Amino acid sequence: MCLAVPGQVVAIVDGDQQLATVDLSGVRRSVSLACLVTPDRPIEQWVGRWVVVHAGFALEELDVAAATETLTWIDRLTTPA
Amino acid sequence: MKFVTEFRDPASVAGWVREIAHLAQRLDRPVALMEVCGGQTHTIFKHGLEALLPETVELIHGPGCPVCIMPRGRIDDAIALAEQPGMIFATFGDALRVPGARGSLMQAKARGADVRVVYSPLDALTLAQTHPDRPVVFFGLGFETTAPAVAMTILAAARAQQANFSVFCNHVLVVPALEFLLQASGLRLDGFIGPGHVSAVIGTDPYQAVVDRYQKPVVVGGFEPIDLLQSIWMLLLQLVEGRCAVENQYHRLVKPEGNSPALAALAQVFTVREQFEWRGLGSLPRSGLAIAPAFAAFDAEQRYCLPSQASEDSPVCQCGLILQGKLKPWECSAFGRGCTPDHPLGACMVSSEGACAAYYKYGHGGPRSPMAAPRRFAEASARPPLQSELAR
Ligand code: SF4
Numbered sequence: 044m045c046l047a048v049p050g051q052v053v054a055i056v057d058g059d060q061q062l063a064t065v066d067l068s069g070v071r072r073s074v075s076l077a078c079l080v081t082p083d084r085p086i087e088q089w090v091g092r093w094v095v096v097h098a099g100f101a102l103e104e105l106d107v108a109a110a111t112e113t114l115t116w117i118d119r120l121t122t123p124a
Numbered sequence: 125m126k127f128v129t130e131f132r133d134p135a136s137v138a139g140w141v142r143e144i145a146h147l148a149q150r151l152d153r154p155v156a157l158m159e160v161c162g163g164q165t166h167t168i169f170k171h172g173l174e175a176l177l178p179e180t181v182e183l184i185h186g187p188g189c190p191v192c193i194m195p196r197g198r199i200d201d202a203i204a205l206a207e208q209p210g211m212i213f214a215t216f217g218d219a220l221r222v223p224g225a226r227g228s229l230m231q232a233k234a235r236g237a238d239v240r241v242v243y244s245p246l247d248a249l250t251l252a253q254t255h256p257d258r259p260v261v262f263f264g265l266g267f268e269t270t271a272p273a274v275a276m277t278i279l280a281a282a283r284a285q286q287a288n289f290s291v292f293c294n295h296v297l298v299v300p301a302l303e304f305l306l307q308a309s310g311l312r313l314d315g316f317i318g319p320g321h322v323s324a325v326i327g328t329d330p331y332q333a334v335v336d337r338y339q340k341p342v343v344v345g346g347f348e349p350i351d352l353l354q355s356i357w358m359l360l361l362q363l364v365e366g367r368c369a370v371e372n373q374y375h376r377l378v379k380p381e382g383n384s385p386a387l388a389a390l391a392q393v394f395t396v397r398e399q400f401e402w403r404g405l406g407s408l409p410r411s412g413l414a415i416a417p418a419f420a421a422f423d424a425e426q427r428y429c430l431p432s433q434a435s436e437d438s439p440v441c442q443c444g445l446i447l448q449g450k451l452k453p454w455e456c457s458a459f460g461r462g463c464t465p466d467h468p469l470g471a472c473m474v475s476s477e478g479a480c481a482a483y484y485k486y487g488h489g490g491p492r493s494p495m496a497a498p499r500r501f502a503e504a505s506a507r508p509p510l511q512s513e514l515a516r
Contacts, residue, residue, distance in 0.1 A: 044190045044218055044477060045163045045269040045321040046347075049127040060280075068125040075246060077276045078386040093127065095324070095377055098216070098266075098273040099244020103324040103383055105127060109376035114130055116354065117139040 047097035049105050052076070052089045061086055065096055075100045127376075131348030132171070140353035141176045147360040148178040156182045156312055157359055158305070158449055160298065161319035162189030162477025163347050169482040171349045181356065184311070184449035187301050188319050190266045190294075191218045191475035192447060193402045196437060198294055199224030201430040205261050205292055206237040208428060212255060214248035215263035217241045221474050225435040229263075245277035245291075252281070252289035261424045265294040269321040271413060272386035275393035278415070278422050292424040293415050296400060298322050299330050300411035306338040311449055315359040317352065318344035320374040325390075327382030331370045339368050346374040393419055403437070403471060404444030441470035446479050453483040460484060 050067035052074075063086065065074040074096050080086050094101035148155075159165055165185045168174060174183055187193055199222050206213035206229060213229070220230045220241065233239040242248050248262035264274040274291060281289045298319055305311050318331055323344045331342040341362040345355030355373045362369060372378055393416055400412025415423035437443060440458045445451035453459050453472070463469040465481050472478035476485070 044216070044266050044475065045161055045188070045319060047269065047321045047324075049125075068128075075244075075273075075276060077389075078272055078383050081385060095321075097321060098270055099246050100273040100276060102269065102272075102321060102386070103377050103379075106376045110127055110130075113350070113354065113373070113376060114133075114136070117136050117143070120139070120143055 045097070047095045047102050049093060049095050050074070052092050052094060052101075054090065055086055058086050063089060063101075065094065065101065067096060072096070072099075078102060079104060128348060131346070131350040133350070137176070137349055137353060140350060140357060144181065144353065144357050144360060145178050147357060147364055148180050150364050151180070151360060154180045154182065155314040155360070155363060156184050157315050157317060157356060158184040158186045158313050159317040159345070159352065160186040160188040160302065161322065161347075162186075162192065162475065162479075163321070164317060164319070164345065164352060165189070165479055166477050166482050167347050167349060167352060169486040172486070173349060173352060176353075177356070181360070184313065185446070185479040186316075186449060187305070187402070187405060187447040188267065188298065188322075189472070189475050189477040189479075190270070190296060191222055192443065192471040192478045193296065193301075193404065194219070194222060194265060194294060194471060195401045195403045196224045196435040197401070197431075197433055199228070200226060200435060201432055202263055202292060203227070203229060203232045203237070204431050205424060205428055206232050206239050207235075208259065210258045211238060212251055212258055212260045213237060213239045213263065214242045214251055214260060215239065216243075216265070218475050218477075219263055219265060221468060222471050223438075223468060223474075245274045246280070249277050249281055249284075249286060249289055252286050253284070256288060259288050259290070261428075262289075262291045263294070264291045267296055267298050267319070267322045268325045268390070269319075271295040271394065272325055272383070272389050275386075275389040278393050278419055279389060281422055282419060287421070290422045290424040290427050291415065293394070293413060295394065295413040296402070297396070297411050297413070298326070299334065300408050301402070301405065302331075302334055303337075304405055304408050304411075305448065306334070306340065313340060313449075314363060315341040315343070317355045317359070318342045318370075320344060320346045320351070320378060323372075323374065323378045323382070325383050325386045328370050328372050328378060328380045329382070335368055335370050341368045341371070343371045344374050344378055346377070392416070401434070402447075404447035438469045443470035443472045443480075446472050453480040456480070
């Protein structure tokens with residue numbers, strides 16, 4: 044139920060309704076950005092960004108640098124096997 | 125798939141398994157960790173992660189499957205709504221096959237009710253707009269991950285003055301369930317893997333009270349194999365170092381303070397119920413959401429007369445104990461015999477995130493048996509079989 048999938052915002056569909064097209068690994072869907080758009084981050088600024096989508100809504104922005112950090116963390120640990 | 129497949133990399137999985145084994149050795153006592161969310165349970169079974177862990181690290185599957193904790197009486201109410209004259213009843217697919225006293229929504233549909241599966245609550249609002257002459261009710265269920273989508277949809281319905289649209293609200297809250305497990309159920313636990321997508325909404329701050337009060341570490345974790353292994357490693361490290369804190373493994377998505385537009389919508393549209401009934405856990409104080417009086421026009425519970433009768437689970441079904449982490453699916457006498465995903469006796473066998481269904485789909489043998497895990501990461505799990513496994 045709480046499944047959410049990463050996707051990239053590719054275009055604005057309807058600025059007033061806060062709807063955008065998000066590319067979810069090749070599948071394009073109309074997704075609401077109502078949880079992300081704020082006065083200082085208007086909808087136009089979201090094109091190109093990565094978000095995580097659940098039940099037709101972008102839940103949160105995906106922090107690309109943090110994702111890389113999670114993936115490379117193991118490289119810093121040096122426990123002998 | 126970007127931001128998914130990288131988090132399944134076998135070499136990295138093997139590395140984390142090695143680090144976990146190292147910490148478990150230093151800890152030198154058995155520990156029980158609970159993954160709270162059903163989505164995490166699904167990942168653990170799908171990728172066979174349990175078989176990769178040291179014998180001393182046990183995973184307990186938590187109550188974080190909103191379909192599984194829905195009491196039968198609420199399913200009966202949903203069916204009563206779906207059978208109202210002219211009604212279009214819109215629901216997520218997960219809820220279709222959950223058995224109530226009078227069967228499931230799927231069976232109500234077969235009897236003629238107009239039950240439609242939607243991907244988003246916004247799709248249900250669109251149905252109301254395209255069928256202005258018919259009432260449309262959306263079956264709102266889920267934790268704080270899903271509740272903002274429903275709150276935003278009710279706000280959109282209010283803006284559009286969509287008079288034929290309402291929501292049957294069954295949203296539940298994660299933290300009261302954790303408190304119940306720690307306080308009332310007497311379950312022995314050493315720490316929690318917190319639910320990542322719930323936490324994207326509520327943040328990591330709400331877990332601080334759990335940590336302070338019960339002295340159990342919480343690591344908010346993601347949903348891919350590396351996320352879960354790293355979360356387990358972070359919990360073990362806290363236990364080894366004698367620390368107890370809220371930590372955030374899923375920091376690519378989760379902020380300490382959560383998502384403020386989503387939280388604002390929740391506060392505006394919902395109020396917290398004094399009590400809400402959970403299947404298997406009983407009535408928990410301040411654990412569920414109702415639609416606030418200002419939005420009563422969109423509250424199906426107020427617009428329609430519902431039977432709202434408690435109804436007992438099937439006597440053989442042990443979902444209650446499964447949801448409290450006290451029983452493993454294969455220990456239920458009906459598992460795989462009277463109860464399968466095609467003919468579920470209880471909700472834990474319905475949703476793919478229910479422990480029974482996940483276990484049925486990905487392993488049939490028993491705890492840690494060679495069949496219990498697909499061994500996707502065979503190179504990481506090369507340990508000699510245990511005597512108990514050979515005997516089975
Ligand atoms: S196997 Fe079926 S009957 Fe047994 S606890 Fe799970 S859902 Fe209930």
